Amino acid sequence: MAAEPLAPGVWGVVATPFTGSTQDVDAASLAKLVDHYSRIGVTGLTVLGVFGEAVRLSAAEKRAVLEVVVDSADLPIVVGASSTSTAPVIDEVALATEVVGDRLAGAMVQVNTPDPELLARQLDAVHAATGAGLVVQDYPLVTGVAISAADLAAAVERVESVVAVKAEAPPTPPAIATLTARTGVPVFGGLGGVGLLDELAAGSAGAMTGFSFPEGLKACVDAWWRGGYQAALEAYLGYLPLVNFEAQARIGLAVRKEALRRRGLISGSGVRAPASGMPETLAEQLDRHLAAVENVEN
Template sequence: MLTSSAAGVYVICPTPFEADGRLDVASTDRMVEAYLKAGATGLTILGIMGEAPKLTAEEAHTFVRQVIARVAGRVPVIVGVSAAGFAAMSALSAKAMDAGAAGVMIAPPSTLKTDDQIVSYYADAVEAIGTGVPFVIQDYPLTTNVVMTPKVIMRIIDQNPSCVMLKHEDWPGLDKITTLRRASDEGQVRRVSIMCGNGGLFLPFEMERGADGAMTGYAYPEMLVGVVNLIKQGRRQEAHDLFDRHLPLVRYETQPNVGLAVRKYVLKKRGIIASDTLRKPGPKLSPETIADIDWLMERIERSQKGSLAA
């Protein structure tokens, strides 16, 4: 089961599709193995970048079962269960936990406007999934339009013992990490794991502010693992140098609307998935954009060869 001591890199997995839009079983297995080989300490599936709303309930259950079976207990698997209603959230949560998931992730709906509404929503969500299911708060205001202050997050943590992790994707949000870590260090709130998203765009600084690791899906997860490990070893300059080599592609992949298409293209070109298909509605990459990505990948590959030669 997922605990508040979780750390490292929990890679956010896209959902691989065949060219005709069917779930790609072979690519899913290959993707899981590639992420584990890169050093992932956990996997997260059916997140916002997993195209979860485009799956039928049965497809979601099938994908959850396949990933968890492939992992075979080697690392924890977190399942995104955000839904428009609590009935769907409860059903997917139950099936995920029965399949062997370590916990679930819940993002707030965009209808929440006040602090009390946010806190009440998570109380209702916990009632729906069960108090014995460890859960992750997904704090991603850039997508959800729900702003959670540190005080609101602390209220959710205090009122729900099954809350074990914050997925931090606020931007700018470094001071939020500092505030939450200071509060837990001073005993004002129970300490939970903080894992950071946003494509890894601020990862070295987030780690230095007290984050426990990354939970994102950048298409070179070995970079995320390297940066997290180097920061933990106190090797700041090396961590930032590694990050800086990837930053142009990280930035390109973080663009709104086309980000997942970029990520899937890179994963396909790296041989991790067979097709970069997104289910409709979704963007298509222009030839010019593909040329940009190819050039960025070539720069990364050259720099990696250079560092190995050195």
């Protein structure tokens, strides 16, 4: 399997919708959401990441999610591995290669050590066992592992199978600047798009993140390529209040899924424990933000 660098642009991070009180995977909503991403013209999809609640899915559910996504859109796919130890990561990536096949643009593997030599060994082991190109995700809020941008770059430089880095260790702009200068590998921002403008200015290849209006991420990135900072700023300004609203600690996932539900893109906004639901006290403010974005789009 060739390890081709990820194409620049917006890689939509796909939520995993659940049904009602049983919280089974909602295949129909998932297919509808994936179709929406395809229709707005994203570069590719990222599935079974943190936003996809992959850590709370069984192996059978992960397989089912991947099958729905593959059947719902003809787009390249990055598949996340929720584990951090080598053996279970290999199992997750093997599942992705089996189900997604030639559509697998990369397997997203978490940074699991601050030691660049050990990290390089981990990445080499995953690639040797699966043949997959690797997207290295630096997300200390989830893993608890902090690595310097210089050490991450050193690890990436040693591993030929790395196809991209997803930089989510704040402050992201200087990290992205270091990674792009040192590695030549495309680097994508995440964190809900909060720092997208600054990340583009630092040399990022685009966005790989969840947002209830991925149209806004695409408008910003496309405008950056057409006209630079000022054009991207003007394209993104109307979305930024909602981006910020969805970035609230502990409830951001639930807020974003509720926004997707109110858009009619998924049927339910439930999240699996231990994630927190959206407080009802925020419902009116969410409606205001959604209405404001609708005005931008119209």
